[in-house]
Amino acid sequence: MKGLVLDAVWDPKPDYEVSEWERETGKAITGNSIWRHPKLEVRDWPDPKPGPKEVVLEIQACGVCGSDMHFYETDEDDYILYPGLTRFPTILGHEFSGKVVELGPEVETLKVGDMVTVEEMIWCGRCIPCRNGYPNHCTNLEEIGFTIPGAFANYIAVDEKFCWKIDGIAERFGDEEKAYEVGALSEPTSVAYNAMFERGGGFRPGHYVSVFGTGPIGLAAIGLAKAAGAGIIAAFEISPQRRELAKAVGADYVYDPREVNPGEVLMELSKGEGFNFHVEAAGAPHLTVPEMEKALAINGKIVQIGRAAKRVPMYLEALQVRRSQVFGAQGHSGHETFPNVIRMVAAGRLDLSPIITARYKLDEAVDAIARSTSRTDGKILVKPNW
């Protein structure tokens, strides 16, 4: 088969101390400090064979994530920008849907022909966090498209326990192709859902919700907020194209944060009461969180989804005076998140299909990732079967 393979040179930065674990496993904990001179190309890769509990999927759609973009972009010394767990060479791609085409001998819950979407986090189910019910914090994590072969490819083998059926979505749309496209949005939507409803504990119907940054995660957050009965939804986004998408999925007000004072805008919209639920999906908390602090409702919540290796100058007095709190979120596994996201789409409560702004063939996958660097699209899909 073919796959979009990233290769890079293991060349730790002079000031980075490689751990024994990294040396043994070949996995970099901080990718940006180790992987240099990345090379991205669509090339031949061995067909996957299913393990005993695995299924082989024929991949139908796979979204380009910000992390994929950060493999394409490099710093001044030609190290990848992505700062997380990685082992190369591997096939990229982790937001996907596919059709079951082969079963391992011990598979119990799926059959050939089933339509599924898949978690990206291959949590072990055995470490202390997994035993405590926190799979997003698994200490033996493998990640599809980061440390093991991903889904910008014709096929993938994956344990059935990470697969979630999307046949309900196909029934809703009466259109398998659309169901695969929308099904591929389940992973980023689940990242937003986990942050908002599992980590942040959600908001009450009628509450005012702000979303800072409307890339795909922020757009999913807007759609979820709308579906969950938010009062006013206000969004802040630099790209005019993304501002339009934000409106399309449910934002009532959308602003360019360079042209307004976001904290003041939110206080005006709420007639001085503040916003109840603030979603950080810009990955720029040093800029966005101080604005959220200015517009906290009593009992207000700030949920950090975007990633940034920057310290945020926080004024904890604001949390005290406003009875407020900050939650950190990562991941999408566990806590009924994937199945609830799929239910919402199947029930017609959540339709993020407008955010799909481009589709590419597998042979053009490098172009798809290059395009994502403009940061103006919603979700770009690669469709290996197209």
Added chain:
Amino acid sequence: MKGLVLDAVWDPKPDYEVSEWERETGKAITGNSIWRHPKLEVRDWPDPKPGPKEVVLEIQACGVCGSDMHFYETDEDDYILYPGLTRFPTILGHEFSGKVVELGPEVETLKVGDMVTVEEMIWCGRCIPCRNGYPNHCTNLEEIGFTIPGAFANYIAVDEKFCWKIDGIAERFGDEEKAYEVGALSEPTSVAYNAMFERGGGFRPGHYVSVFGTGPIGLAAIGLAKAAGAGIIAAFEISPQRRELAKAVGADYVYDPREVNPGEVLMELSKGEGFNFHVEAAGAPHLTVPEMEKALAINGKIVQIGRAAKRVPMYLEALQVRRSQVFGAQGHSGHETFPNVIRMVAAGRLDLSPIITARYKLDEAVDAIARSTSRTDGKILVKPNW
């Protein structure tokens, strides 16, 4: 009667914009920006008369709070250090207990002779936060000993709804005088309880708890953590006297934070798992919270009680990777807090009497406050009937 009266000159700092509300009410929102040349003395003050729903209490014990200390201490321009809501002249003192000696005509729940302790926050019960159940965020707040006459005095008149009976404490100790002393600790203990159990949502039995700063609030937090079944309790405190008190009320380990790296110590004590619940009671979050961030258990909580007008350089990634959260807390009213604190003492689950380190007569109240500036005591009491 006599009372410890603070008077000061209304002399707004040049860069402070006095609001219309401040001018109308005579209340400074930011006391440190307005009140200059404070003068503190025990002097005559009119006897209080009860309003229709008020009782008059003969005050038995009143604790010295850090805020009282910040009325005594001044900045280089002789402004009070206390940064909060204030109107002078008034009698100081707000952590107290007393005996009911007179009833207004509409009082229904108390009788002459009842032993009570009292909330400090005179919440209106009518504003939006009060209507929503958030009395600690009342927008029409009066504060005993800050904006209205306090309890470093012989008598005080107060609405019965702010009084909580402590007869159960007297029964436990078989000693009314001790019950009044311990009853006067209810207010600061309720500040810690509100932060830990109402705002922070508590911790599970067995969880590891850290307390940064062991003044009276931090000492109360330690006692509460012990009573609620914490696993290890570790505290950090500069004063050696206060470190001893921390041990006396339940800390398993106590350190001088200048002599160790607190984050590393907590990681060692927890064998690398981190602490589950961190209490900031030092009022120095710019120093303490970064240490807490280094030692977050998965699902860890940081609760900010101490007040400081400083920005904290927070690393929100730590909250994300550790599935963690930060809560801001203020106040002690509502949410069953006072009655639960009193129950714990009456049931013998919480005994903070060891933290009472000095007792003064009312005539010596200025000395009591002067002594508190050494920041080495537990709780200093003024006993007007002594």
